[in-house]
Amino acid sequence: MPISLLGPYGRSIITAAVIAAMLAFTLSYANEYAHGSLLGFFEWMETTWFGIIGKTWGGVFAIIQAFHLLSMAVLGGTILVSEFRVLGIFLNEISPQTVVQRAHSTFVWALVVVLFTGVFMACGVATKVYYLPVFWYKMLALGAGMLFHFYIRMPLYSNDFSQLNPRVLQMTAIASLLVWFLVAATGRWIGFSG
Amino acid sequence: MSEEIEQSDSGQDGDRLKDQQTAAVIAASSFIIFSVVYWFFQIQSVRELLELAYG
Numbered sequence: 001m002p003i004s005l006l007g008p009y010g011r012s013i014i015t016a017a018v019i020a021a022m023l024a025f026t027l028s029y030a031n032e033y034a035h036g037s038l039l040g041f042f043e044w045m046e047t048t049w050f051g052i053i054g055k056t057w058g059g060v061f062a063i064i065q066a067f068h069l070l071s072m073a074v075l076g077g078t079i080l081v082s083e084f085r086v087l088g089i090f091l092n093e094i095s096p097q098t099v100v101q102r103a104h105s106t107f108v109w110a111l112v113v114v115l116f117t118g119v120f121m122a123c124g125v126a127t128k129v130y131y132l133p134v135f136w137y138k139m140l141a142l143g144a145g146m147l148f149h150f151y152i153r154m155p156l157y158s159n160d161f162s163q164l165n166p167r168v169l170q171m172t173a174i175a176s177l178l179v180w181f182l183v184a185a186t187g188r189w190i191g192f193s194g
Numbered sequence: 195m196s197e198e199i200e201q202s203d204s205g206q207d208g209d210r211l212k213d214q215q216t217a218a219v220i221a222a223s224s225f226i227i228f229s230v231v232y233w234f235f236q237i238q239s240v241r242e243l244l245e246l247a248y249g
Contacts, residue, residue: 008209012216019224137232144225152221156214168215168222175222178229 015152022144038130045126054124061124064117071113072184078103078110079180083173086157100157111146132193138186145179 006013025031045051054061085091085099122129129135153176161169 009213009216011213012220015217015220019220148221148225152214152218156218159211159214163211165215168218171222171226172218175225179225182229182232 011151011155018147022140026140035136042126042130045123048123050120050123051126054120061121064120067113068117068121071110071117072187075107075110075114076180076184078107079176082157083177086161086169086173096161097157104154107149129190132190134186134189134193138183138190141179141182141186145176145183148176148179 025034046055054064081091082096082100082103085094085096091099153172156164156168156172
């Protein structure tokens with residue numbers, strides 16, 4: 001949909017609509033219906049090459065998991081360094097745009113590795129994670145985090161910071177930290193869940 | 195003519211900035227509220243489990 005059709009506040013309207021849709025989906029029966037209809041897909045995931053390799057060779061699963069955790073650490077590092085700079089906590093001698101842009105390219109690579117290794121690991125334990133509520137919280141947080149990062153955060157941070165309201169910048173940085181902390185914490189919780 | 199185009203451009207830039215900042219406020223406040231509620235209930239459930247285990 002062309003954003004110009006929505007007037008000068010197209011991005012804001014789309015953001016509010018997506019959040020309202022996510023809330024409605026989470027709180028309604030559509031959530032349970034979608035969950036039930038995905039069981040077949042998760043059972044199929046275990047029969048794929050990724051699923052068979054993950055279940056048969058524990059060593060391969062462990063190596064992929066190591067790369068998953070390393071890339072999560074890199075991803076978290078890029079978020080920490082950029083948001084702490086935006087909040088003015090450290091690296092204050094470097095412009096925030098420089099820190100954000102340099103961290104962003106590393107973030108993209110880390111995210112690609114996180115997604116690829118995450119799909120591999122999910123295939124190996126698909127029917128287990130399907131029944132874990134925390135797995136779905138992680139997927140929700142990951143989806144929301146990616147949307148927030150690419151649709152809200154990066155377009156905002158690409159402006160001259162002196163033109164932006166400092167409170168908006170602080171709120172964006174804190175929200176970014178919270179959403180990626182939720183992704184990491186729920187991922188760790190999947191590991192604790194047997 | 196060129197001044198009108200410049201004014202129009204700066205007006206569009208101002209709208210774009212306002213739009214991006216409004217979208218950021220909507221998304222950020224939603225995430226912050228969701229995080230507060232989510233972590234409150236997570237911490238509450240852990241406290242209840244600890245009370246059940248240790249009294």
